[in-house]
Amino acid sequence: MSIFFRKFIIAATGLFLCIFLIVHLSANSLLLLPEASARGLYNAYSTTLRENPLITAVSYLLYLSIIFHVIYAAIITIKNRKSKGTGYRVNHKQENSTWASQNMGFLGVFILLFIVVHLVNFWARVKLGIGESVGLDVDGNTDVYEITYTLFHNIYYVLFYILLMIPLGFHLHHGLKSAFKTLGFYHKKGLRVLAKISLVYAFVMSIGFGVIPLIVYFK
Amino acid sequence: MKVTFKIWRQDSPDSKGELKTYETDGLTEDMSFLEALDHLNEKLVLKNEKVVAFEYDCREGICGQCGVFINGRAHGPHDHMTTCQLHMRSFKDGDTITVEPWQAGAFPIVKDLVVDRTAFDRIVEQGAYITAKTGTAPEANSIPVPKEVSDAAMDMAACIGCGACVATCKNASAALFTSAKINHLNKLPQGKAEQHTRLLDMTKQMEVEGFGSCTFTAACEVECPAEISISSIAEMNARYVKAKIFG
Numbered sequence: 001m002s003i004f005f006r007k008f009i010i011a012a013t014g015l016f017l018c019i020f021l022i023v024h025l026s027a028n029s030l031l032l033l034p035e036a037s038a039r040g041l042y043n044a045y046s047t048t049l050r051e052n053p054l055i056t057a058v059s060y061l062l063y064l065s066i067i068f069h070v071i072y073a074a075i076i077t078i079k080n081r082k083s084k085g086t087g088y089r090v091n092h093k094q095e096n097s098t099w100a101s102q103n104m105g106f107l108g109v110f111i112l113l114f115i116v117v118h119l120v121n122f123w124a125r126v127k128l129g130i131g132e133s134v135g136l137d138v139d140g141n142t143d144v145y146e147i148t149y150t151l152f153h154n155i156y157y158v159l160f161y162i163l164l165m166i167p168l169g170f171h172l173h174h175g176l177k178s179a180f181k182t183l184g185f186y187h188k189k190g191l192r193v194l195a196k197i198s199l200v201y202a203f204v205m206s207i208g209f210g211v212i213p214l215i216v217y218f219k
Numbered sequence: 220m221k222v223t224f225k226i227w228r229q230d231s232p233d234s235k236g237e238l239k240t241y242e243t244d245g246l247t248e249d250m251s252f253l254e255a256l257d258h259l260n261e262k263l264v265l266k267n268e269k270v271v272a273f274e275y276d277c278r279e280g281i282c283g284q285c286g287v288f289i290n291g292r293a294h295g296p297h298d299h300m301t302t303c304q305l306h307m308r309s310f311k312d313g314d315t316i317t318v319e320p321w322q323a324g325a326f327p328i329v330k331d332l333v334v335d336r337t338a339f340d341r342i343v344e345q346g347a348y349i350t351a352k353t354g355t356a357p358e359a360n361s362i363p364v365p366k367e368v369s370d371a372a373m374d375m376a377a378c379i380g381c382g383a384c385v386a387t388c389k390n391a392s393a394a395l396f397t398s399a400k401i402n403h404l405n406k407l408p409q410g411k412a413e414q415h416t417r418l419l420d421m422t423k424q425m426e427v428e429g430f431g432s433c434t435f436t437a438a439c440e441v442e443c444p445a446e447i448s449i450s451s452i453a454e455m456n457a458r459y460v461k462a463k464i465f466g
Contacts, residue, residue: 002422002423002426003422003425003426004422004456004459006432007432007433007456076432079431079432080389080391080392080431080432080434082324082429082431083323083324083325083390083391083392083430084322084324084388084389084390084391084431085322085323085324085391086322087322088291088322089225089227089238089317089319090290090291090317090319091288091291092290092291092292093291093387093389093436093438095291095292095296095441096292096298096387096436096438096442097436097437097438097441098436101434101435101436101437102389102436104434174435177435178434178435180453181435181449181450181452181453181456182433182435182453183456184453184454184456184457184458184459184460185453185457186450186454186456186457187450188448188450191450191453
């Protein structure tokens with residue numbers, strides 16, 4: 001398999017995950033509403049998603065995207081390390097590139113750790129029924145809001161969910177703008193615009209996801 | 220002017236290298252970096268020591284021979300500059316300057332600061348030319364080429380194959396070099412006929428040589444003396460898809 005194919009997979013899955021994050025953050029913003037309306041809307045939304053066969057299909061695509069993104073990133077990182085050979089005694093790479101661009105794998109490990117914890121907290125309980133059972137709300141929907149509310153009243157989880165958004169932000173900033181180049185977008189002015197969009201996107205995602213647990217904590 | 224050089228010394232490809240320290244006096248700010256190394260070598264000769272092996276040719280920034288890693292940067296502290304164009308005025312009296320050879324699996328060390336860059340030649344052999352016999356120089360205007368196309372091709376042709384892109388890349392990727400060679404010809408009408416085979420053959424060789432894959436850190440475009448942009452790599456990626464579909 002060629003260098004290009006492996007990179008195309010990472011870029012394409014990465015872009016898909018970036019779109020997913022927009023949808024995810026939009027849904028999470030329901031948590032910011034006053035509790036009475038937030039609980040009903042949030043639970044109704046998550047039930048609607050789970051019962052929609054199209055969304056179920058997209059969710060499988062999502063799992064596959066994460067798995068392929070991680071596997072191919074690991075393969076490429078190992079191959080690239082081999083290509084480099086022994087490193088320099090003195091290397092001032094911060095003078096010609098950003099720290100994030102040099103450490104995407106390192107940042108990715110933190111994000112993977114976050115995804116595992118996040119799936120155990122929510123997905124495992126709601127979808128797989130592993131762990132403490134989940135109750136129903138007054139409308140008869142699975143009370144995902146209650147899980148969120150309880151989780152984000154544990155300060156350790158709140159801190160974990162906030163701090164892990166920092167590597168996410170750096171990873172998204174470099175990843176998003178690079179994905180377009182990997183997929184062959186080479187218009188110079190367009191790339192400059194995309195670099196700015198990537199920065200805004202990374203800020204909105206990391207701050208958006210990071211601030212919600214904090215707000216729920218003080219609710 | 221006095222500086223302390225810490226220079227990578229390695230007798231042969233298989234021997235173990237190490238950084239050796241040389242206190243060097245009598246330098247002037249007007250000396251180019253290579254002249255400073257010449258100065259050091261003259262002193263070493265007088266002391267009956269082995270001189271430091273390093274490559275150079277034109278000493279005017281166009282041949283791409285003098286690539287070395289200076290104080291943690293390809294070709295030294297400035298962006299877009301070859302080693303021969305670097306002058307001692309870029310350093311302060313009393314500075315310690317670490318000089319290392321390019322580090323990449325595909326660029327094995329020959330001796331001291333000299334590395335084997337023939338991997339680049341083998342990529343070029345895979346199609347960085349047109350196979351038609353052109354004879355003597357043809358009439359320049361017999362094939363009309365729009366100005367923006369010839370300018371863009373010329374930007375790519377500016378690559379001198381110095382290897383700084385590979386040397387500075389954390390993945391030792393040759394994507395900037397290979398893309399420049401491919402895009403140079405694939406943009407021009409003379410290169411169009413073989414554009415897909417050129418791209419597929421050259422990129423395949425790039426992989427065979429053991430160069431890594433590009434992760435767009437953009438370090439290469441900062442160090443490239445010819446200021447070739449990483450959008451060139453994105454263009455190669457686009458052409459790769461095109462070659463796979465139409466090639």
